[in-house]
Amino acid sequence: MTPLLDVSGLTRHFGGLVAVNDVALEIAPGSVHGLIGPNGAGKTTMLNMVSGHLSSSSGWIRFERELITKTPVDVRARLGIRRTFQNLKLFREMTVLENIMVGMHGQTQCEIWHALLRTPRQKAEEAAIAEQARKALDFVGLLHLAEMPAGSLPYGSQRLVEIARAIVASPKLLLLDEPAAGLNGAESKKMVGLIRAIRDSGVTILLVEHHMDVVMPACDTITVLNYGKRLANGTPAQIREHPEVIKAYLGGGVKRRPKADQPKAAEAAHAAS
Amino acid sequence: MTIDQFVQTMLGGLAIGCIYSLIALGISMIIRATDILHFAQGEMLMVGSMVGLSAYWMRDLPFPIVLLFGIIGGGLISTVVELVVYRTLRMQRVALINIMIATIGVSIVLQNVARLVWGSEPLGYPSLFDSKGIVVAGFAVSPQLLWIVILSALIMGTLILFFRYTRLGIAMQAAAQDPDVARLMGINVDRTTTYTFAVAGMMAGAAGVLLGSLFFASFNMGFITGIKAFVAATLGGLGSVAGAMIGGLIFGLIETFSGMLISTAYKDAVGMVVLILILLLMPNGLLTRAGREV
Amino acid sequence: MTHSNIARIVVLVLLIAAPLVQPNAYWVHVFSLALIGVILAFSQQLLVGMAGIVSLGQGAFYGIGAYTAASLSIAYKLPFLLAILIGGLLAGASSLLLVPIVRLKGSSLAVATLGFAIIVHLVMMNEDWLTGGSIGLMDIPHPTLFGLPVGGETAFYYVCLAVAALVFLTFDRIAHSRFGRALTAMSQDEEAARASGVAISLYKSKCFLIAAIASGIAGGLYAYHSQYLNPNDFSFQKSIDILMMVIIGGIGSLPGAALGAAIVVLVPEVLRSSGEFRLILFGVMVIVLAGTGNRGLAGVITDLVKYAIARWWHKPAPTTAAARVS
Known part of the structure; x- marks a missing residue:
């Protein structure tokens, strides 16, 4: 199947710092793809380049086979790429x-x-x-x-209002930037259910998230970034066992909540509905 | 343009530029400390000019004393306005744009009070020292302009030293950069803000006496000059003190040279075109709002 | 019929009655001037209140409209309404000069519009062949409507009232449309609006265009109203006056803008008897009103009315959502 979003060689410099370095990403239509990594791994930079809020230094982005690397934010929005923001941006x-x-x-x-x-x-x-x-x-x-x-x-x-604003126009690709930040355990569980429900309504999702108790049950596939580079790519089960990933996270980047029991997806979906 | 003309124009531009710098400094300091666009800054200049002139009328004072009176006059009125109006508005957490409009109100009040006190006719100023031309390095220059540059440089130099080496100056800088941290460190931010207005008013008052000596004093001399200084401050980068000085000088030079080379009528337009270009190409002004220097 | 419709009809009736209650020609002349100010304030409200753009350049568009209408009327004897309309359109066209600067933000944009206003003012001062220079334009003909002369101050007042009402209706509909919603969103969070598909620079340019047309039409009315134009009627001080109207009346509300315009135009006239103190009093009033907060005088009045209603009916004042363009 052709991917909905196809990113290749994407790189972004900030002065001398390379925030995202030659990253490739493919998202199949109808899936939830997670983008995880320790703090400063370049996840949000990556998301901002896909939404168009940041320009890329090099590399290209294809959306439904069309090249959109230089397309402005509002045009991407009209093409069907919508997003939420890590720091809430509502029209207050x-x-x-x-x-x-x-x-x-x-x-x-x-x-x-x-x-x-x-x-x-x-x-x-x-x-x-x-x-x-x-x-x-x-x-x-x-x-x-x-x-x-x-x-x-x-x-x-x-947070929910932001999500509703992003999905109201039935986008093809939804970019969620840390939707569970600042939510408590119960709210996070509901968020997982909501993400699955949005996917089931036909929206492909790119999810940037810190919290493993949201990422693991919500995602179909996951890409791990570390120091701006792609470290691993695979299903949640593969990622969990991936030696490089374990090594990177032992350095201390994963935020786990005190009660970090992995909620079952089905249960969470039920909670949200 | 002969070399001689060039030197004359250059000096004229620097002199008027120094005056803009002095006012722009105050505008920048106030923006950095309070985020207020101070439209009444030009009126501080006008009051300084008038107070200096009145002091001269009462007793035939030497120019440096007139200048001192101007500085005190500008500083006092600025402090009073800050304490009575702006502080009250800040305490009520009025939106910034409203405070900006209030500064226009202050400007209207000061202009019309000045008209009541000093009348609406332009008032002649004593010339600054001797107006006979002197020869410096082979060029005939006007000592009037030269003195304006020297005195402005002295005043700005003093201000820099004040910011660098006095407790109060350092506290004012700290409070302007990060009021919350400054508060934690025991700095009374309300007080440093008031001092900021006082110092800004003193600078404008000095500029008023210098500008008056170049032309004349009148109740409505301030507003347009203030707007130009505001443009100068934007040129240099709003909120940057060094930027305000440089912006003032550049604006003065642009204005004088374009008046000389293009047309007197459109000299202000050239300044505005340069301003718009700089805003487009360097959105933060020539010096960004780093605020770490000076 | 909704409350706001009742209020609108009441205000309209009062405005229609004004020259009947105070038929003194001088005062009717001043009332017309106030209505022209109301149109200007509406144009500024579109920018500040809806789109969050502080413009210090509305005086320039006002002037362009005025000089255009006056010149067309003097040179080509163009009918009154047509001259005013062309004045508005030309002012709108000249707003396209601002397209390169709309991507500036906040105070930078405000300063750039101020620069524009200063340049336009200098052109009016110096291009004698076009504007009569500092001497100004004289002998602007009396307006005629459909061949009939608009005789006297009262007739002209009603023309101004009709135009102001039309501009109000237009802007009110804009406020409650997809376009207006996008502007309000943009003023509150530009990034989020962009991410929802709003082309920010295009919308800002459109906003300047509409506001400039309205200001230009106001200028045309002014040309016929005073029958003499001087560049100093359109200095940047005028632009600041126009901004002041909106802040005093209340940001975001069209009725507030109208109220602010009435204050800025009428109060100095009312205070005329206090001679030299009038502008001082006016300045003090500006400071005090600016201190009433973001919602200006309109907000204060709304609160008072709600309070009064609550007291009389012994029930809590209804709380509404954000006070925006109504």
Whole structure:
């Protein structure tokens, strides 16, 4: 099967430092691919290059066989690459529903003059956007908070709003940047379920995450980065046994929670639904 | 352009540039300490100029004393405004853009109070020392301009020494760079902010006397000069003290040379075009907001 | 009918009644000037309140619109509405000069627009063949509508009111559209908006374009209103005045912008009797109003009304989500 995302030789320098060094990555459609590694391994840099927020120093990125290495962020978004941010980036003073509606921006067309004339097409589109946004909110379980200002929500809910905003337009590829950061054990379990559910709805996912209790049950395949280089690639089971990976992590990079029992995927999915 | 003209223009540009530097310094210091774009900085210059002139009227004082009065006048009014207006607004956690508008309000008030006190006509200034041309290194130069450069250099030099070697100067720098850490280290950030306004006002007051001696003093001399100094500070990199000095000099030179070479009418436009180009090509100004030097 | 619609109709009725209550020609003249200010404030509100762009250049577009309408009217005897419309469009076209600088952020963008305003002002001062230079443009004809002269201050007031109402409706619809939503999102988090597919620079440019057209139309009205143009009517101080209107009235609210414009234009006139103190009082007012917080006078009034309603009906004041363009 041709990969949805195909990255090759991707490199990024920051001054003299090489944050990502000649990394290759292939993500099969319909899978959850994890990107893990110790702190400073270049995971977020990698994700930022795929989303377009960072330009690459060299290498190329293909999305559905099209070269997108130089494509701007907003165009990639319209192609169907959406993301969340490690440090929440919500439109804090807009309502939750409006936040999600902005997520539909790239997939809708009405211009200013449609709004000025209140054309039937504009009315229909606005109604469709709102409807779609409500569905997405319902999917992450926040429909009851739709009219709240986004900034007033508790941290865990804000994470969910970000995810809803990213998936509302049914993207082809969803980039999740540490979605479980700052969540407690129970919330993390729900997050795993949510990630699987999003995948099951037909969205391919690239997941950057520290927490092994999220990565292992959520991912179908995993790439391990260390010092900007690709260390290993494989299924969660292969990665867990990989000698190089074990060595890299013995240096102390894996964050485990006190109660780090591996939740079963099925159980987690149940918890989320 | 002959070499002689070039030297004259150069000196003229440096002189006016020094004046811009003095005001831009204050604007930059205030931005670094409080993030406030201080639109009333030009009014501090105007008040300094007026106070200096009044002192001269009362008693035929020598120029350095007039300058000192200007410095004190600018410093005092700046301190009062900070204590009465800006500190109150900061305490109420008013948004920055509102404080910026309040500085425009301060500017309106000071201008019109000055108009009440000193009238609306431009007021002649005593010339700075002797206005007869002197010959330096084979070039006839105006001592007026030369003195402006020398006095500005002295004032800015003193400021640098103050920031480097005095406890208060170092505390002010620390507070401007990282208020939270400074607080932890026992620095009273509110107080250093007030001192920042005081010092910024003193610089502007000095600039007012120097600018007045070059042209004249009037109630509305400050606003446009302040805007130009603000542009100069942006040129150098907003928030960088060294950048403000260099930005002021460059802006003065650009203005004077383009007035000479292109047209007097469009000399300000050239400065603005350069500003926009620099913002586009070097978004952080010539010197970035490192703030570690000076 | 919603509360906001009732409020709009009440305000409209009051504005229609204003020249009847105060028929003094001088005051009606000033009221028209206030309405022109309201249009300018709306244009600034689109930039600051919706898109989060602080523009210090609206005075320039105002001037371009004014000089264009005046010149067309003097030289080609163009009808009033057409001249104003072309003035607005030319101001809009000139906003395209800002396209290269829209990628600047925050205060850099503000300073760059200020630079633009200063350059435009210098052109008005110095290009005598185009603008009459520092002497200005005189003998701007009286406006005519569909061949009929717009006679007297009151008639002109109603023209200004109609234009201001039209601009209000336009901007209100923009605020509640996909475009407006994208602007608000952009003002709160540019990166996140971009990641949702908003082409930031394009949207900022469009925003400048629309705001410039509105400012230019206001300029055209001003040209017919004063029948004499001087470059100093359009100095950067004007740009700052326009920003001040929005901050005083309240960032993000169109009615707030209108209120701010009314204050900035009318208060100095009302205080005229206090002679030399009027601008000092005005300055003090600016400082005090700036201190009322981000929502400006509109916010204070809304809070007071809510408080009053709560007291009278003995029920808690309704809490709304963020106060934005309504």
